[in-house]
Structure formats: C-alpha cells, structure tokens
Amino acid sequence: MASQQLAAQAQTQSEAQAQAQAPERLQGKDHFILGIGAGYTPTYQGSDAYRAVPVPVFDIAWGPVFANLRNGVGINVIESGPVTVGASVTYMPGYRRRDVPEGIGKLSLGAGGRGFASIRAGGLIATVGATKGFIGDNKGVIADATVSYPVRVSSRLTLIPTIGTTWADRRYNHRYFGVDADQAFASGLPRYRAGGGFKDASALLSLNYRLTDHIGLGASAGVTTLFGEVADSPLVEHKTRPSGFLSAAYRF
Template identity: 50%
Template sequence: MKIMAHAWTLALTLLVGGLGSRTAQAQDGDHITLGVGVAAVPEFEGSKGYRVLPIPLLDVRAGQFFASLGDGIGVHIVDTPTLKLGGSVTYVRGYRRRDVPEGIDSLSDAAGARLFTSLRLGGAIATVGATRVIGGGTRGTIADARLSYPVQTAQRVTIIPTLATSWADDKHMRRYFGVTPSEAAASGLAAYRPSSGFKDVSAIVTANYRLAGGLNIAGSAGVTRLFDKAADSPFVERRWQPAGFVGIAYSF
C-alpha cells in the first residue's frame, strides 16, 4: 500500500504499507489489492489517548491511474521502474472535539492536492511529496520525505524498515497545534501561535508474509516523535507516540 504524507495519516499509512509492497514488487503493472485491517493509533497528534480503527485496504493500478490509501486517487505523469512522478487528491484528517481538551475547537477533515516523486536506487526507495490542503479545517501545506528498504528475508517474508519526516507551513501548524485567544479563555490553556517548521519524524518496521496465491498478511509497529514546534502546543500530551497495525489482503 502506498504511503500518504500527513501527520496522523502519515504514521497510519506507513504502518499499512507492507500489504501493497509485495504487489508493487511482484507486478508493477495493472493490479488490484483489496483487504481489511485494524490499527491502534493516537486520537490526534500528541494525544495520550488511542483509537482502535478498522482500516479498509485498497491499492488499484490501471495504466497511469492509481487509487490507494497511501497516495489517494490520481495519475502517474512519469512512470518508469526507477522514477515515478504523480499527482493525486488525498484525505487529510483533523480531530474530534471530544478528543482534545474542553474549549479547543474541533478540526474538520479535509482533502489535499498532492504532488510526489519516488526514486528507486538499488533496493532503497526514496519519496518526497507536498500536499496543499483544500477545504476542511486544517489548511496549509505539508511536505514529507521517506526512505524505505524492503528486504526479502525468506521466500514468503518481506521486512520493510522505513524512516520518514514531515514539515508544515505556519498556516497548518497554527490550525492544528495552535491555541487562539478565544480557545485559551475557554480552555484555561495558554495561547499558542506556532510557526512553520519540521513537525515530526517516524520509524516504522513492517513484516509482510505471502500466503497461498495472492493472499498477504502484514503487521507493522512504529513510533512518531513530534518536534518542538508541535510538541510545545499546550494541548499536546505526549511527544513520543507508538502505533501498530495488522491486516490481510488479496492481490489479483
């Protein structure tokens, strides 16, 4: 499954990445991967509370068109074995009012217009991208970079370590982590107006096991660390956030 690039969704889709990796390696042409999984993830970036969520798994490729949980729905403008360049519409998650302290407004989900490029060098895959949030409550621009190195340790087993980081402009940082004067008065927290900067870094390890035919099962575990401009938000409760995922999918 390809990987999208936004805070909470970055961590989640890095976790589910293993189920699509076998498909991408085994058949770089047209394919469909469908499945289901369950993930344990923070309620919002910096939350000490967790949610256990059912996750539908989807990875479709038809010519230049693709649809996946990771990169959204879009097209590859350049598509070679070593270089991919594309654009898509993706999902950007906000947070519910019940998940943040009383007095902090909810942040509605949004869509994002994303551009990305991916380069394969030897066994490593490096990807950089940028997403402009359109609509919803988050707004702003988020950029991301990640490096993965899939390793086939046995005939049916692939291990995929991944390192990733993301940067956000001041509009996104203020919408997501900021506390306005009115929210400060309602919540009792200090007002906070962060500027742009690097937001987080994540380390993820995924194990993918290929069963009979096109059936795959994968499990992932990882941790995300918020950098100071995000972690200094008055309602952030935890700088380090682990997450986990397990799922099963069929590729054809």
C-alpha cells in the same frame, strides 16, 4: 479516517504485497489489492489517549491511474525506469471534538492536492511529496519524505524498515496544534501559535507474509516524535508516541 502514520503503515504493507505476494505469473505493474486493517494510534498527534481504528487497505494501479491510502487518487505523469512522478487528490487528517481537551473543538477531515516523486535505487525506495489542503478546516501545506528498504527474508516473508519526516507550514501547524483566543478561554489552556518547520520524524518496521498466491497478511509497528514549535504546543501531552497496525488483503 486513518492518521498519517496509519496511512503510511497501510500503504507500506500494500506496496509490499503488490511487489512480493504473487508469483511471477501474477506479477505486473497493474494490480488491484483490497483488504481491511486495524490500527492502534493516539487520538491525535501528541495525545496521551489511544484508540483502535478500522482502516481500509487498498492499492490499485491501472496504467498511469492509481488509488491508495497514502497518495489518494491520481495519475502518474512520469514513469521512467526507477523514477515515478505523480499528482493526486488525497485526504487531510483531523481530530474529533471528544479526543482533544474540552473547548478546543474538532478539526474536520479535508482534502488536498498532492504532488510526489519516488525513486528506486540500490534496493532503496525514496519518496518525497507535498499536499496543499483545499477542503476542510486545514488548508495549509504539509510535506513528507521517506526512505524504505524492503528485504525479502523468504519467498513468503518481506520486511520493510522505513524512516521518514514531515514538514508543515505555519498555517497547517497552527490549525492543528495552535490554541487561539476563543479556544484558550473555553479550555483554560494558554494561547499558542505554532510556526512552520519540520514537525516530526518517524521510524517504522513492517512485514508482509504471503499466505497464498492472492492473500497477504501484514503487521507493523512504528514510533513518531514531534519536535520544533509543535512539540511545545499545550495540546501535546507526549512528544513521542508508538503505533501499530495489522491487516489482511486480497490481490485480484
């Protein structure tokens, strides 16, 4: 499954396609976009190693119901002018056993309940959200905030610069970045308990090119920097890591 960074990149591109790909006769609040993407990302946050990851691209909206990679599956409970407030069930990222130092073990994927709100004003799109895990190895809380500014370069090309940050509670950070006594014994790493707080900041530049009335091509590049207590984790080999993403999607 995609990392948080790849999920944000995939969703940014599909949102750009939903807004800008189709001509006026196809525009509308409801849309159905499906595609495939490929990301190049660290094997886990802070890792020195990279891997290529296939990522589904989907953005479905039908009335108040939606499904997308960033927010999962849910419903918009408030849609009033530029303001949208919603609730959903979405995934919680993990990592594979072979991607982390020997003795740490895997962190299985999970699911969480999410609430979010977004507002559009002056061309800016600001979104805040929080997810509480209830299935899987990590049942902590992680919150995110992003601001993006889509720019129509031409009738076919849209650029979307985005900045964002995430905060996580102690339970989330320790499960993802911490090293308990058993893991320390098995891996040789020192014990470490990560506390809660802001854990990273990111910058992203995405583009979407409308190849036809229905087909859109996307590309993005971003960089994420860890800070706070998670940056001092013995699992973190590099605090700042770039990532990239390419996609092709079809709007029905």
